[in-house]
Amino acid sequence: MAQLLHQLVFVLVIFHFSMATDTLYPNQSLQDGQTLVSAKETFALGFFSPGSSKNRYVGIWYNKLQEHTVVWVANRGSPLASTNGTMELNNNGTLTINSMIFLPMPSVNLTTPVAQLLDNGNFVIREAINSSEYAWQSFDYPTDTLLPGMKLGWDLTTGLNRNLIAWRSNDDPSAGPYAVSMDPRGDPQLIAWSGSVKSWRSGPWNGIEFSNIPEMSNYKGFQFYFVNNKDEIYYMYDMTDPTIVTRLMVNQSGMVERFMWIESASSWYLFWYAPKSQCDQFSPCGPNGLCDLNGWPRCSCIQGFTPKSPQAWALSDASLGCVRRTELDCRNKSDGFLTISHTSLPETSMALVDMNISSLDECRATCLTNCSCTAYASADIRAGGTGCIIWVTDLIGLGRRYPNTGQDFFVRLAAADLASMSSKSSKKKIVVLITVCSVAILFLSLIGICAWRMKMRKASVAQNHEEEELSKEDELELPQIQWNTLMAATANFTAENILGEGGFGPVYKGKLADGHEIAVKRLSRNSSQGLNEFKNEVILMAKLQHRNLVRLLGYCIQGEERMLVYEYMPKGSLDLFLFDNEQRGHLDWQIRLQIIEGIARGLLYLHRDSRFRIIHRDLKASNILLDNEMNPKISDFGMARIFGENDTLTKTRKVVGTYGYMAPEYAMEGIFSVKSDVFSFGVLVLEILSGQRNSGSYCSESHPYLLENVWRLWNEGKALDLLDPLIGNLFLVTQVTRYINIGLLCVQGKPEDRPTMSSVVVMLSNNDTPLPNPKPPGFTPIVSARPDPTQNPPDKLR
Incomplete structure (x- = not known):
């Protein structure tokens, strides 16, 4: 007992x-x-x-x-x-x-x-x-997560460096290749690393927020701290609202993310992430380049500077940056300063900081006395600006921000460049006066010309009207590349350089004189939709920049010829790998996950984070291009539509796209929304997992429609039978099941049942997020769909 x-x-x-x-x-x-x-x-x-x-x-x-x-x-x-x-x-x-x-x-x-x-x-x-x-x-x-009250940075007395290092995978928490750490040099800032390469930086602390994260000041319920003294350099945050549950982390693809717990949904919500756009990258426009979130092209040279490689710059390759037109003249002290407003500050690891300087005037004088000084700015923007940052190297990562964010930045220029800028300003005023007088004198003539043009427009066919509109460079907002340049790059458009031929014409591989490889889409003269698609794609692509969107470098109009010039994608389109029995073996499990997650992030950018809310309307395997590292890029925006911020859905009389990828409400009724793209994404996910082409399936007992087959296997508890046997055995059963579940959630019949792309990205990036059971998919089999007379084979743009 x-x-x-x-x-x-x-x-x-x-x-x-x-x-x-x-x-x-x-x-x-x-x-x-x-x-x-x-x-x-x-x-x-x-x-x-x-x-x-x-x-x-x-x-x-x-x-x-x-x-x-x-x-x-x-x-x-x-x-x-x-x-x-x-x-x-x-x-x-x-x-x-x-x-x-x-x-x-x-x-x-x-x-x-x-x-x-x-x-x-x-x-x-x-x-x-x-x-x-x-x-x-x-x-x-810390490992990969920063909680409230944790310090991210250095203890200078002990040499302790507190940094975040991503997990290697969802099954392996060992240190992966991605990290976030505090760079204590110069004016300290947070740096995201991909191995030994810098991929993103927070910018220096300006007394309120990090220079490259202007949204920090709008966060409610947060208290941010930045300490920089002889003992410590660190960043930390706390919550003034104890009901908010949040965490900051670096994920397995190198993204820096902040999550908020949503109790009503019992899941994490992706609240913020970086990098978001081209301007968030570490050096988006090269040395002395300026990245403008509101402008196009995104990259330009600072006034007083010129592209180091004009030909590369014309194709939106700004990696070499810009160089000064006129060298500085420190001996005669004749240099001056150009003011750039609303900027995020450039790289500060080599900058000099003096917090004892009390005004911008004193900071300016200090810069002028230092022959190595290239620019200056306030170190602390509070109370009118105190402290002084002086740059003594090329300016890397300078970016113009939205109004009411950023700060004034002062670039040192030679007197000749400042005088030239002043002269140009005066000339502009003179031109304005002359223009006003000319308008008054030629008023009657213009009325006659306008009347004549109206008559000619009424007599012209729609094609000529479109060509006239497309010739306006101010609307296209992209560099126009000369016909002779493209002729030389493609060896006079020889047949040996054809990469493929789609519905709007052939695509050629080309190489410019400086060695840059390009892809040139030459629109067919016989295409009834070519002009409209050309205009739509150029205008949209000019405004979009994301790592998972193919980059449009320029366009060319020469008589009846219309061409689009893209970055060259050496691996070609996804369908060339996915639906070829020999090539498909190169797509192992990790590569397929990488492709799925990349497409999801590209769509999320289109739907939520770009300047315009974009619906692609033709997302399919042939419109996913692959770079050398098999990273996916969404292409072909000829059918894309801008969607209003307050719009939930819209209807079109003309259904365009590819059957098998179309959501049922779009294929049958012409109704489309962001959920239409989600459906197409779900089809892509299931195609990538299975290696089977949905748009090429037949509705018969021996060849069931892919979505129907997946749904049957799911309900029979045999979802793993869907998996492509060429993947091999290096995969996780739970992860495969999870991705099939996500694919089925995206292809549910009713649009309101499908998740948004922001929810999809959370589901893909967090294996602990519980998933709901899917409802039956929307079936739009090929045999029951009405044919599209304008539909042509998909582009094979590489």
Whole structure:
């Protein structure tokens, strides 16, 4: 009886410890299956296996949320192979897992050490009698996530560098190639790394926010901190609204993301991410280039500078940047300054900072006395501007922002360039006066000319009218490339250079004199839709910039010839790989995931983050192009439509697109919305997973329509039978099932049942997000669809 009582007491103690306590005491072990839970039950610490991995790790996760979201991993590089792991706290204050020390531990012995999990997610080692000082804390060794109260940056006294490093995969929390860290040099800033390459930067702290994140000042419920002194340089945030649950992280593709927990949806919402656009990249326009979010082309040279390679610049390749027209003259002190307003500041790692300078005038004078100074700006924009940043190198990453954001930036120019700019301004005023007088003198003549043009327009056919409109460069907003240049690049459009031929004409491979490879789409003269599609694509593509959209470099109009010039995509279109039995073997599981996620981000940009809300209307495998690294880029915007911010759906009399990818409400009734693109994306996902062409399926028992087949397999619990056998065995069953689920959610029959692309991106990037069960897909089989007389074979643009 006594023995039984002792056993019962032992079980109760273990149960109490595993479910309620937040503290680990010396020589007490936390075994696999037990957890520490913080006092308010906000966070839990224990052993876990990520994704479908069988390895065991010690981590910290949100305890009350429906999703199992891990925010810290202790032994990310040293997993356990079995479930017999234990974590112990030794008498000297050292934590071990299976007797092995896994992180730097306190170098001083503690009298009475305890390890405690706090309600902010920090796991600390401290003296039992002094809870305010920590000998060690997990916040000093973050993994991929920054929680409120965590510091991201340097402890200069100890040399500790707190940075974020992405998981290698959803099943492997070991350090991947992507990271975010504080660059302490010059004027400190956050840098996102892809291996050893800088991919994004926050810009320096201006007293209110980071220069390249102007939206920070609009965040409600947040308190941001930036500390830069002799002991520490770090960024940190806290929440003034305790009901907000948020986390900042770097994901497995290198994106910096902030998530907010939405209780009503029981899921994470992607609140902010970077980089978002071309101007968010580390050096979007090369040295001394200016990236303008509101302009086109996005890149231009700072006034007083000229492209280093004019030919590359004409094709929107700004990587070489710009050089000065006139060298500075420090000896005679004749240089002046050009003011650029509403800017994000350029790269500051080599800049000089003096916080003791109290005004812009003093900062200007300091720059003029330094012969190496190329530009200056206020270090702190509060109270009219204090402190001084001086650049002594080329200006990298300078960007003009939206009105009411950014700050004034002052670029040093030679007197001759400043005088030339002033002269141009005066000439413009004179031209205006002359124009006004000319208008008054020629008024009657213009009335006659206008009347004649109206008559000619009425007599002209629609094709001539379109050509007249398309010849206006101010509307197209793209560089017009000379006919002779394209003739030389394509060897007079020889047949050997044809990459493929689509509905609007052949596509040629070309090489410019400087070695740049291009793809030239030459519109067919016999195409009834060519002019409209040409105009639509040029105007839309001129306003869109994203890593997952193919880049339109320019256009050419020569008589009846109309051509579009694109960046060359060496791997060609996705359908060339996906529906070819030999090529499909090159698409392993990771590449297919990369393609799916890239297409999703490109669509999200079109639907939500671009200057205009765009519906593509012809998303299909042949319109997905692949670069050398098999990154996808959405192409062919001839059928795309701009959608109003307040519009939910619209209707067209003319249904265009490709059957098999069309949403049923669009194919049958001409009704389209962003959910039409979501349907097409879902078809693409299922094609990529299966290697089967939906638009080429037949409605028969031996050749079922792909969506019908997927739906049948899903309901029979045989979804894995859909998977392309050429993928091999290097995939995760749970991940395959999840992606099929997402594909089916996107192709549901009713538009209101389909998720938005923002929800799809969250589903794809977070394997812990629960997915609803899909409803039946919308079936639009080929045999029941009315033929489109204008439909031609898909473009094979590479």
